[in-house]
Amino acid sequence: MSTAAPLLAKDFKSDLKPIWCPGCGDFGVVAGLYRALAAIGRPPHEIAFVSGIGCSSRIPGYTTAYGFNTVHGRALPIAQGIKLARPELLVLCAGGDGDGFSIGGGHVPHAVRRNIDFTYIVMDNQVYGLTKGQLSPTSPKGLKTVTSVFGSIESPINPLLQVLSYGAGFVAQATPADMSGMTAILEEAIRYPGFAYVNVQSPCVTYGEDENDLKAHKTKMKSLSKMGHDPADYLKALELATHYGVELYTGVFYRNPNPPPTYDQQITERHAALAAGAPKRERVLDMFAQKP
Numbered sequence: 001m002s003t004a005a006p007l008l009a010k011d012f013k014s015d016l017k018p019i020w021c022p023g024c025g026d027f028g029v030v031a032g033l034y035r036a037l038a039a040i041g042r043p044p045h046e047i048a049f050v051s052g053i054g055c056s057s058r059i060p061g062y063t064t065a066y067g068f069n070t071v072h073g074r075a076l077p078i079a080q081g082i083k084l085a086r087p088e089l090l091v092l093c094a095g096g097d098g099d100g101f102s103i104g105g106g107h108v109p110h111a112v113r114r115n116i117d118f119t120y121i122v123m124d125n126q127v128y129g130l131t132k133g134q135l136s137p138t139s140p141k142g143l144k145t146v147t148s149v150f151g152s153i154e155s156p157i158n159p160l161l162q163v164l165s166y167g168a169g170f171v172a173q174a175t176p177a178d179m180s181g182m183t184a185i186l187e188e189a190i191r192y193p194g195f196a197y198v199n200v201q202s203p204c205v206t207y208g209e210d211e212n213d214l215k216a217h218k219t220k221m222k223s224l225s226k227m228g229h230d231p232a233d234y235l236k237a238l239e240l241a242t243h244y245g246v247e248l249y250t251g252v253f254y255r256n257p258n259p260p261p262t263y264d265q266q267i268t269e270r271h272a273a274l275a276a277g278a279p280k281r282e283r284v285l286d287m288f289a290q291k292p
Contacts, residue, residue: 007041009034016061025202025214026055026123028176030062033092033121036186037065040090047090050079052099055130056123056202059094073104076111076120083116087264090190091118098128098136101157105137112166112195114263119189122159123202126212133207140245145207160241160253163197164234169256170196171237173249177217181250188252194259201248217248224251231255 012034020026037047047065051057052075060067066089070078079093100108100122111120126143128134133145135152138159142151164171170192174182182200189196203213229236229251237254279287 007038007043009038012037012044012063012065014062014064018058018062020055020058021204021206023205023213024055024129025125025176025200025204026059028179028182028214029056029121029123029200029202030059032174032176032179032183032186033059033063035183036190037063039183039187040190042090046088047092048079048082048086050075050082050091050093052095052104053130054096054099054128055125055204056094056096057099065092073099073102073107075099076104076107079118079120080111080114080116083118083264084267087117087268092190093118093120095120095122096129096136097122097124097126097138097159101137101159101162105157108163109166112163112168112197115169115194115260116264117194117262119186119192119196119198121186121189121198121200123200124159125202125204125208126156127204127207129204129207133204138245143209156245158241158244159199160244161238164238164241164254168197168254169194169259170252171199171241171254172197172252173199173201175201175214175217175221175248175250177214178221178250181223185250185252188255192255192259194256194262220248221250222247224249224253229253232257 044064049060049063049065050068051060052070053072075093075095079091083091124138126138128136134147137157139152141155144151170189172185174185189198231252231254234254240249
């Protein structure tokens with residue numbers, strides 16, 4: 001029996017101080033991650049945290065896990081590579097709505113279809129917060145920003161509907177306005193055996209809409225579990241996801257009740273099968289030696 005002391009949230013908190021704007025929703029997200037990781041019980045040296053570029057992508061530096069701050073939009077391929085190279089690690093990936101669904105949008109369907117076992121957390125604030133508030137892929141139509149003073153004339157994408165339609169086995173949405181609920185969702189996503197997506201509505205207090213702050217979330221959010229939603233009902237999950245941007249549903253939209261084998265699991269099994277019939281390393285060159 002292990003005598004190691006249980007892990008606490010503070011064990012995952014690094015000495016690096018967050019520099020987000022006061023009131024940013026990302027403070028709540030990283031606090032929820034500390035709690036979720038403590039509940040899971042994997043020590044920091046067994047966790048790899050990957051991110052792209054943006055306010056939310058600072059999160060790996062605020063944890064004691066291994067961190068990799070990649071280039072803009074490329075967090076998903078790096079996270080997949082780490083999981084395939086070191087399948088024993090718990091891999092997390094974080095980014096924003098611009099990082100994940102604009103420059104990095106082409107990587108999303110492939111991460112989903114491969115079903116590699118890691119968790120992708122997107123902090124969705126509907127703007128590019130780090131670069132001073134430009135429109136992002138999820139900006140609502142008509143939104144006025146410092147660089148779009150006449151308002152957006154584009155329709156926003158729907159990240160929930162996208163990942164569901166691609167076939168993701170776990171899709172959920174949370175808000176830091178409900179810390180206990182968000183922490184439970186993050187823990188459930190991390191424990192899911194396959195690709196898991198969590199869309200966190202994390203308001204930007206500097207460049208976002210005034211009516212979309214955490215106080216507003218408390219009054220707008222609607223718990224899927226309290227509504228009686230069955231996460232195994234894929235068609236209902238799709239229908240609920242169509243209300244993105246209109247209703248703030250929180251909870252698990254879909255959880256595949258019969259998760260298929262993950263890509264990393266199948267790769268490990270294939271490597272083992274091929275290695276079983278392979279010659280010893282010192283005899284490899286003999287295969288190419290010219291026979292008399």
